[in-house]
Amino acid sequence: MGRQRGGPVIELRNCSKRYPSQLGQAAVDALEGVDLTIRPEEFVCLLGPSGCGKTTLLKAIAGLVSLDEGEVYIDGDLVTGPGPDRAMVFQDFALLPWADVVTNVAFGLELRGVPKATREKKAFELVQAVGLAGFDHHFPRQLSGGMQQRVGLARALAVDPQILLMDEPFGALDALTRRLLQEDLLTLLDRRRKTVVFVTHSMDEAVRLGDRVVLMTPRPGQVRDIVEVGLPRPRPPDLEKHPRFAELLEYLWQQLREMRP
Amino acid sequence: MNYALNGRLGTGRLAKRTTRAGLQALSLATFALGWELLARRLDSLLLPGFVETIAALVRLLTTSLLWEAVWLSNQAMVLGFSLAAVFGILLGLLMGRWRPAARYLDPYLNILLATPKAALIPIVIMATGLGLLSRVLITFSYALVVITINVRAGLSLIDPGWIEMSRSFGATESQLWRKVFIRGAFPAILTGLRLGLARAVSGMITVELLLVALGLGRLILDFQGRFDSGRLYATVLVVVAEAVALLQLFRWLERRVAPWAGNGVDR
Ligand SMILES: Nc1ncnc2c1ncn2[C@@H]1O[C@H](COP(=O)(O)OP(=O)(O)OP(=O)(O)O)[C@@H](O)[C@H]1O
Ligand SMILES: [Mg+2]
Numbered sequence: 001m002g003r004q005r006g007g008p009v010i011e012l013r014n015c016s017k018r019y020p021s022q023l024g025q026a027a028v029d030a031l032e033g034v035d036l037t038i039r040p041e042e043f044v045c046l047l048g049p050s051g052c053g054k055t056t057l058l059k060a061i062a063g064l065v066s067l068d069e070g071e072v073y074i075d076g077d078l079v080t081g082p083g084p085d086r087a088m089v090f091q092d093f094a095l096l097p098w099a100d101v102v103t104n105v106a107f108g109l110e111l112r113g114v115p116k117a118t119r120e121k122k123a124f125e126l127v128q129a130v131g132l133a134g135f136d137h138h139f140p141r142q143l144s145g146g147m148q149q150r151v152g153l154a155r156a157l158a159v160d161p162q163i164l165l166m167d168e169p170f171g172a173l174d175a176l177t178r179r180l181l182q183e184d185l186l187t188l189l190d191r192r193r194k195t196v197v198f199v200t201h202s203m204d205e206a207v208r209l210g211d212r213v214v215l216m217t218p219r220p221g222q223v224r225d226i227v228e229v230g231l232p233r234p235r236p237p238d239l240e241k242h243p244r245f246a247e248l249l250e251y252l253w254q255q256l257r258e259m260r261p
Numbered sequence: 262m263n264y265a266l267n268g269r270l271g272t273g274r275l276a277k278r279t280t281r282a283g284l285q286a287l288s289l290a291t292f293a294l295g296w297e298l299l300a301r302r303l304d305s306l307l308l309p310g311f312v313e314t315i316a317a318l319v320r321l322l323t324t325s326l327l328w329e330a331v332w333l334s335n336q337a338m339v340l341g342f343s344l345a346a347v348f349g350i351l352l353g354l355l356m357g358r359w360r361p362a363a364r365y366l367d368p369y370l371n372i373l374l375a376t377p378k379a380a381l382i383p384i385v386i387m388a389t390g391l392g393l394l395s396r397v398l399i400t401f402s403y404a405l406v407v408i409t410i411n412v413r414a415g416l417s418l419i420d421p422g423w424i425e426m427s428r429s430f431g432a433t434e435s436q437l438w439r440k441v442f443i444r445g446a447f448p449a450i451l452t453g454l455r456l457g458l459a460r461a462v463s464g465m466i467t468v469e470l471l472l473v474a475l476g477l478g479r480l481i482l483d484f485q486g487r488f489d490s491g492r493l494y495a496t497v498l499v500v501v502a503e504a505v506a507l508l509q510l511f512r513w514l515e516r517r518v519a520p521w522a523g524n525g526v527d528r
Contacts (some may be wrong), residue, residue, distance in 0.1 A: 082431050094426035098444060108430040211352050
């Protein structure tokens, strides 16, 4: 809202995170010296093997995890906690089971003290926008996984963040639902222009969605490589046929294979 | 996809509900009939028939004797239960969210849980006398544990993911408590209150029968002493009816405020 073209820059400087040892378990170095600059209105995908610290990195940007070393800056401001400029979408949806769709979508606004009528109007619009018209008063357990994540997405968009942080949002969905949600996400973002940091396990997904793909090494997570996707936007429906698509997948696969322990 | 589905399930549920009500009515009718037949068969002063009991009940209901007893007994019960509700919810919340508190309080909770509470009655009466206070304390101790345990169990069902999600949207500590912990534990809190209420009623009657002859317990003892079995049974029916009515009220409340916890489809 009223934001100048360009949006915020996210800068991670030398970020390290160690989870201290607990009850007989060794301490875990989740991140080590991560430097990364995310450009305004860019869609960045974080790709890397399981346990390499992708979620930790995303939470550091969200302000949910305190780093042991290094800092995160958004437009030059040090991140010390969650803020209204960021919203997160979770792998397991994190919907409140006692709240219907509209109330779930409005939850972020509710926490920010937006009056009921205003926030429900906004939530109602977003329910339509994510393709859930008519499901306003259903409860999460009455929805399929794909529909639940649409609710999660609507909740994040409802607070109108400049930065969208998505942690394997489609990881729990079947292949077909996943493709549909990928397409719908791109359409939604087309009209909203946000900076997106998107964690995924899937090379295919990273290439379909991202402007750049950040490849991370196994634990402790470091940035191994950053790949410019360079595929046209809006992404054509037959993206697979693009020679660049196959080339990128091949390259990412090589890189990931070399990292195999 | 699901309007048709909901409609079908809706009528299905209605049919189910009528069958259930029918079966319950049948069960009660069989019981009353069996009772009446048994009483006629035995033809004893000690066992009044169902009809006789109901007649005695109707007569009792028109006297102030019963209502004064109900009022007296329930004073202690309501006060004791309310105190137990406040403390039980607070303790449960504290123990559910703060591990040291749980560790510290667990032994006491277990002791209270394991002790037959009737054993506490003489101790409480020795300490506080035969007045209202002792009866309040006893109903309180009957109801407290089950409320605490249920509230705590309710909190353990709160998904850490909901907490993290709320934080990511900037929830304050007090918002977290109100909108996540307490809201999420609400069905369990109501269940705890319902069970606590049943305990409180049983505490109220036990103390009146055992030590402080007063209220409904006193009535029961009086009628027993006079071999007035019709009114004795009628008074017991009143106690049972009160307990059942209160429990049903809570059941209904639970379903009203926590529709998501049920297995219904659309409410
Ligand atoms: N709260 C925590 N306490 C202790 N260790 C943790 C915690 N969170 C994560 N870890 C550890 O830190 C490492 C990185 O975790 P993280 O969740 O960031 O990885 P990830 O790349 O998101 O993995 P995945 O792809 O499986 O989601 C893992 O080894 C994990 O076990
Ligand atoms: Mg993860």
